[in-house]
Amino acid sequence: MTDRRAAFRALHHAGRPLLLPNAWDHASAAALARRGHPAIGTTSLGVAAAAGRPDGLAATGAETLALTRRLARLPVLLTVDVEAGFSDDPGAVAGYVAELAGLGAVGINLEDGRSDGTLADPGCTADKIAAVKAAVPDLFVNARTDAWWLGVADPLPQALARARAYRAAGADGIFVPGTVDPATLRVLTERLDAPLNVLYQPGGPGLDELGRAGVARVSTGSLLFRAALGAAVAAADAVRAGGLTVPAGLPSYAEVQHLVPAGRD
Template structure:
């Protein structure tokens, strides 16, 4: 695990950020791996929605484990979104993450946003981070603060205080989805002095521009999953309406079949 941890951490280069696409099932992860992405994350919304469950409510612990088992043979470094750890007991969170690590997972996202729209207690989230790092030192813990995502007052001050607490607890990086102002990004990079992960937002700055602000990782979050849904419904509607099939470069049946049968490992 230590070599894989080092390899994953090395992909977090401030100024040259890792683009981390997020998958929701074996086919999406395998296709992204085949396209040459060295690391892939999971999307909690995509995993939850694919199973008919709500996101952010600690409902998909078993589904995440099952998906990690499916993705383990793929030739990528895998990080898993564990929401808030599926428990408020740090020991239970650590045991769950240790099980993921045993499957070959190299990193996790753990968040401080709650389903009721509030931020979790900062010390509780820090305790979860500390318990995970004590149980699995060779795992990249990306601690997410939802200060912007939930629209709290003074999000920069909140994010800085929480980021410092999570880093002190052992987090390897900080994820701040929703931040858009360049001055806020610069402040997070300078004050936290740790790999900063931001969320790609259509119409917003791309990885190169975010890299110039010092960002080390850019995630797609649920965007690919939602785009796939839109493409599927759009094509079905076009066929129903009698329009010429507006097909993009769709993979063949044989290619998709191969994604499920060719399972090389990283070694």
């Protein structure tokens, strides 16, 4: 196991949950790294929207690869959202992920939700996980099940069954976006032998409360991208109305320029 991959794995056993902010381009990732976050993920929605492509339709494999190549240069541990692997062929998924790992990614996020709003066959997702682990054994595979995200009936049994299948296939962590209910999270952490990842919910439990429920990792998902997009639109509206007040902490032109080392493409 490489030192970087081991370091990323250790962050899931540090006591307090790992806060994993999700970036969508070089500037957002570099700025987050400079704020001291030890690890950063990508957000598939942000990457897709920035490229003018839809999320969840396996349309951004090339963009995700190119972004990984840029972000891997940063002094931060990087895990990459690959949707459902950009393919239904386990071998193709493993080959793609091996390329990401070769660029420096220490982990991936692989989901079982489909674009039509249904859950993929768990055996298919498990086969992808097994193929990835065979290709890159020490890569951290975070297996996402969308039982809550897609609003399926009685999601807890579905999530547990899928998580166990993914864990048996070699998944290192389990991601359950859509629920932050502490009682539900305790059931999951008690019954699953793997670090549990949840999606941060504004107004919901904070890191300490989620940690007490057994959560190991908290992702921001597309939240930061959507917040930045909303702030940009609000600023433009304010300029048009003639009343923009510069927000406190707004990066200067020079500060943004310094996010990209001289001579880098």
